[in-house]
Structures are given as structure tokens and as C-alpha cells.
Amino acid sequence: MGGVSTPHVLLGLLAGGSRHGYELKRAHDERLPRARPLAFGQVYATLGRLERDGLVASAGQDRVGGPDRTAYALTDQGRDALDQWLSTVEAPMPYVASTLFAKVVVALLVADVDRARSYLVAQRAAHTARLRELTTVKGDPAATLSDVVAADFAIAHLDADLRWLHATLGRVADWHREVHP
């Protein structure tokens, strides 16, 4: 999935009050349960850049010592930046930039229809398995709404991919003829 804007997510998590770095990481993983987990190092690196740009400021240290004890707070400038980010609409799929799509194209270019088809079939199986896994996660009575909404996002995209895979399987022979006239 394309570049998640980690700086803006951190700014958003700080909007409720100042937090330490490790608290930020915990909040991130809780609120965005199906996102790629954030590494500690990435949190501190990002916070450093945000501080440099004046979007966050150090709000005191609990104890003299390691950087992990530094709490950060949002500056007015940071609040403006967050506000601006929230009010801009994401460009709806400006490029078809998917490895899945590219792989089928390449398979058609370098190999034959069967190769492309077998890739599509395998990919379809993988997608289906993942879809079932996420549906199970969602159906768990213990699942929070955060889990459900995150799973829904992935399910909707997998569902779209699967439809594309089904349709493309039906078209792959004609497509091959177009690629190799």
C-alpha cells in the first residue's frame, strides 16, 4: 500500500496532548491495527525532523537521561500543518502502480499465456486465503471497531483485486494477442 504519511499520523496522535516517543508508537499500533508496525527508530527519526521544522516541540523531560523520556507537544505551526493535510483530498489512484498488475504484464511480455494465467490463478488463491483470514478476524466477537474498520479496508481492496483477477483471467488470451501481434 502506498506511502503512509507517518509524520502526519504522529502529528495527529499528538493533537490530544503531549506524549513520549514510545507512547506514540503504542498509540499508532493500536489505532492503525493493520498498518505496517512502526519501528522505534522510525518514530524518533520522524520526531527529530518534525522538531527541526518547528512542527513539534520538546515539552520537558521526566528525567535526565535517554531521549525516550522526552515528551513532545504540537506547536501552532504543527497544528496548521495537520489541519492543511486533513483538508486536502487524496488523489484517487493517480497511477496504476501495483506490483500485481506489473507482474502480469511482464509475464505476458517474457512468457506465454499459460505463465500469465498460472500466475493469476496462484495470486487469486493467495488473495482468497487472505480475504478469508481477514473475514475471520472481523467475525471474532472480541474484535474492536478499529479492527473491523481496518479489516474492512483491506477486504474491500482484496475484493476489488479479486474481481480484477477474475476478469483478467477471462481476458488474458486476448490480451496476449494484443501484446504479441
Add this chain to the structure above:
Amino acid sequence: MTQLQARGVVRAYGPTPALRGVTLEVAEGEIVAVTGPSGCGKSTLLHCLAGILRPDVGEVTWRGHRIDTWSEAARSRLRRTEFGVLFQFGQLVAELTAAENVALPLLLAGTGRREARTAALTWLERFGVAEVADVRPGEMSGGQQQRCATARALVTEPRVLFADEPTGALDTLAGEQVLTQLVRLAREQRTAVVLVTHEPRIAAYADREIVLRDGLVDHTGLGLDVPLAGGAR
């Protein structure tokens, strides 16, 4: 344990073959999705399995008994007692209230009126539509209607539920709510479900997927035997 089995089922409508030899098994309490493109024979397969249609060739067995040779009356009884049937829409009796609709299978089985109504209300409650108990289908939303229909299909605690595009007429959220409740309750009472759908996301609720193409089983979506690129996603 296999409960329901189809062997080499062939069924045609006039000269048009809908099924060209389908073999499958459904175990007790198992949820099986039957998917495939439009016109692949999904609904016909469901009708044959449920004893609604008789296959031209091949056989359908229920707990070891061949049911396709039974009389219509005997198959009716089987559908009423052991099976539940759920369609996309329109199976509720328009003139009866939701509670009466849900109570209908129980009344057919000879349950008393009061008892049947109590059970119907319990089931409507389980599907979160207790408030429309005394409302007729024409005055309900599509989602409410489908929940009532699902309650009716499950009220006799059938051993197999046959669902033909049960969420086809609903929006994503309403469809999902109906299906989640259906699957949860089916698992609770160990009711097997044969779920016909063309949507991958609906099929994902099943334990197993059978894909039909041109009246034949194309493949069964079982497990995964190819490596995933890049490890965990």
C-alpha cells in the same frame, strides 16, 4: 462426516445444460461457498442439492439416502424439517407479519400457535429485528426483510441451510450484518451452509469454496500452495 453428497449431477433446461456432472460433498456444520460467473449453474446446483429440482443424471444423497428419487411430498418434508432455504429476496409471504412468517415453518411442523410465536419472536430478536415483528414485509426495509427470511430459514434449526445470493439485494453493510449473524448462528447450532454467491467477499465467510464454470467444478479454493512474495503483508 459427510452429510450431503452430489455425484455426477447433470441437469438441463430444455436443450441448455446448466450442470454437466458435478460431484461434491458437504460435511456436518460445514460452510461451503459455491461461486462462479453468472450462468455457471450455481443456483441449479443449490436447487438440486436441496431437493427442489431433480437431477437428470447423477444422484444426491442425504445421510446415505438417495433423495433425488424420493417423491415431491417426501422431499418437501425433508426441506421442511432438515433443510432451510433462503433466497435473494421475495420469499416472505407478503400478507403475513414478520412474526407470522417466521412462525410458518413451525406451524407446518404442528407446533402450537403460542409456542410458534414465542420462538419466532426469539429468532427475530436474535437477528435484531424484533421491532418489526407485527409489520408486513411491504413496510420493511430490504435488510429487515432478509433478516426475517434468515430467521425463518433457521427457526426449525435445520441441519443444512441453502442460501442463494442471500445478500444480493442488500448494500454492503446490511449484507454483511445479515451474513455475520447467519454464519454465527449456523456455527452455534452446527448447521451446514451451502452459500451460493458471485462475490468473493461473501464467499470468504465460508470454510471452503467451490468454483463452478460452465456447469462443472472448476476448482476448489482450498489452502495455498504457492509462496507469498515479501513474507507477511
Add this chain to the structure above:
Amino acid sequence: MRPTTLLRLALAGTRTDTARVVLTALSALLAALAGLTALTVLAIEKPAGDAWAQSEQYRNALLREPGLRGGTAFALLMLMIPVLALAGQCARLGAPARDRRLAALRLAGATPGQVTRLVVLETGVAALLGTLVGLGVYLVGRDLLHRPDAQGRLALPTDVLPSTGALAGVVLGLPVVAALATVLMLRTVTTSPLGVTRKAARERGPGPWAGLLIGFGVASFAVIRPVVNSIDDDGGLTWLVPLLFAVGALAAMIGVVIGTGWLSYHCGRLLRRHARGPAALLAAGRLMADPWAGSRTFAALLAALIFGGGAAAQRAYFGAKDQLEREQNRVAGLDGGTNPFYLSTMDYVDGAIAVAILIATGGLIVALVEGIVARRRAYAALVATGVPRATLSRSVAWQALAPAVPAILLALTVGTLLGRGLAAAEVSAGGGSAMICEATAALCADPATSAQYNRIVHIPEVQRAVPVPLEHLAWLGAGALAAVLVTIGVGLLFLRVSTALDELRTT
């Protein structure tokens, strides 16, 4: 739209549509025949002479006596009522499918006017064909039946022809009326391209105001006799009698038909509350959801039964009068009754009522089968979920019989009340004296000897209440019930076809 396109679209229907067109034409034919014969009777010219001069060329008093011809024509026109009811029921045959097709045409961009023209074309042309054939049958028939007997007298008025205008009125007027009625029935489809949408079901049943109409009808019949009696004095109220008759009969008929809606609804309520078993529950639900279905289905039968009840009451009156006069004559030493004319006329009336009940049964079958075919998907879905066909059959029988039995009783009661209102509640005879001769015919014939055997007997005036013709009414009721049962039988045959599970594939 070009005429050819119009024709192509008008003919785009299914077999049901063909059946509807044929039945429409057939009912138009029957109605035209009834109308034409009535007009023929009216076309008989009154011969010169006083008010009682008879048309001697006919064998039948109904045609000979000018005073009776109006009634004869009226009775023939009354035969049009069940025929028109039949036509109305035929028009509903396959109507839901046609309405959907027309709605689809509207969605495809047809204007309301174009859709209306299409329907008018279908109904109008079918009815016109029917009336034209009817005219042909009438013309050929009057030629074939023109057989004077030895005295040159005719059985039927085959020597007169209604005026060309009157003929054209029937042949062209009936199709126009049929087309207008169809347009009226179609207004929901032509106004919305989405077709007929289900309205929210009524929570309250029809009001009991049918009782008011029935009461009004009975009351207006009851005042006919006093009005007729007062005509003797000044003759100023002559116009009131046919008006009272027509309005009273119409009010009672509409009252009974509407009352059937009320009966259906309340039968449904009782069934829903007390009946056990799913068949009764299904029937109860339908009766309550559409109580007017019963009214529509039974309208023609009930109209025929009201007339039957009235005629039975009239016959009871004439019968009682005849019997009393026979007894009186026996006292006076004579044999036989009075004029058998009235009783034999009642035979004609009963014959007409039998024909009406037969036609009404046809309408009943059409209506019931239509109802079953229209809901075939719902039936098929129920069968798919394991509802036995026997249960569905029982529910259809319940649905037809539950309102039919009380409605038949109501119609017969109202008919009897009307008939008894029209005729006197009691007959009287006697109140005079007669000379009788108590000897052999030979002695009585001789004036010399007859005197000693002659005796004057006083015949006391006797009044006797006219009995309620219970037996006659029971036969009518049994006939109507038999008609309903036959209808249910035919309906169940169609139910088998309609629950074929292939119906599940057609949405």
C-alpha cells in the same frame, strides 16, 4: 408512434394476454347479444287500439302484452350485469404482467398517452370484434329462428329490427365503454413508469357502511308498492317507480358486493385469531391484506344471487296466490287455479338466473385462476421451503370459501328482502259468493232440473301470509356453493402448475 409499431407492441403479450383478448371479445359478444335482444323487444310496435291491445303475432304473452314488454327488456338488460362483471374479471387476467410490460415501455420512454393508446387499442379492438360477431350471430339467428307456426304466430320477435342507430349504439358503444374502463384501471401504470408499487397495507378493514346501502336498497323496494298504489289517484308519480327500482337494486347490489369486502376482512380476522394450522393463517393473511379481492371475485355471482333471491320471493308470492285461489275454487266447485301466466313467467326468470349464475361461475374461475397465477412466484418460493402443496391448496380453498359462504347467505337474504318488499307479504282471495250446482252434469245442464240443485255458497275472504321460499333459496345457495367449489377445483389444477419450481427462475 406509427400504427404498425403500435400494433406490434399491442401484440407483444404472452398466452395469458391472448386469453384475455379472446375472453374480452367473448364477453363483448355476450353483452352485445343481450343488449340487441332487449332492443328488439323494445322495438315491437304497439298495435293500434286501446292501451291493452296486444301484438297478436306472438305466441308468448311476454311479447304480446305491451305492459309486460318493458319488464322483459329490463330482464334481458339485467343479464348484461353478470356479463359485464365477467368482462371486468377477464380484463384483470394477466394484468400484473401486462402492467409490468407497460411500465417497462414507459421506462423506455413511451409517453402516458402512447401507453394508453396501446391498451385502448387492445381492449377496444377485441371488444369491437366481439360486438361485430355478436351482431352477426344476432342477424343470422333472427333469420334462422323466424318460423311462424300454423296460425302464423312467432315464438320470438324475429319480425322487427331495432333502429340502425340503436344497433350502432350497441356495436360501437360497448367497445368504447370497455376501453374507457380499461383506461381507468390503468391510471396507476400510466402515471408512473415504475409501475404499480405496493402500498402500505391497510390496518383497518372496510367500514360497515355497506349496510347503509343495503338498507337503502331494501327500503326503496319497500316503498314501490305504496307509490304504485298512490299512482291510481293522481298518476303523477309514475316516473318514480322505475327510478326506485333501478336505484334500489343498484344500491343493494353495490351494498352486497362492498359488504363482501367487509365480510372477507372480518372472516380473515377471525381465522387469524382462532384458526390453527398454517393453511388458515395464509388464507387469513390474504383475506385481510386485500379484502376487496373477494368483492371483485364474487361480484357477478352475488348479483345473480340477489336477483335469484328476489325472484324466489316473487315466485313464492305467485305460488301462494295460486294455491289459495285453487282452494277457493274448489270450495266454489271449480277445478284448477287462476292464470298460470305468472308462474310460467317465473320459469323464464329462473332460467335467466341460472344462465347468469353460469356466466358468473366463468368469471369466478377467471378471477381465482388469475389470483393464483399472479402470485406464482410466492407460491413457488413457499414450496421450495418445504410447504406442502396440500397446505397451499387448503389455503386457497379457505380463502375462497370463508368469505363466499356468508356472502352467498347475505346476497340471498337481501334478494329475498327485496322481492318481499316488492310483493305483498300476504295474499288474499274470496270475499264473494258463487252459485254451484250439486248434481251430475246432465242434470245441471238442464235448466228445468238445475234449479233444485243450485245452491249459493259464500266464499269467505281469506288472507294468508306468503311463506319464505326456504327450499328454493337453499337450492340457489347450494348452486352458488357448487359453483364456488368447481371454481376452487379448477384453481387447484392451476396451483399445481404455478408451484412448479421452474417459477423460481422467473423473477
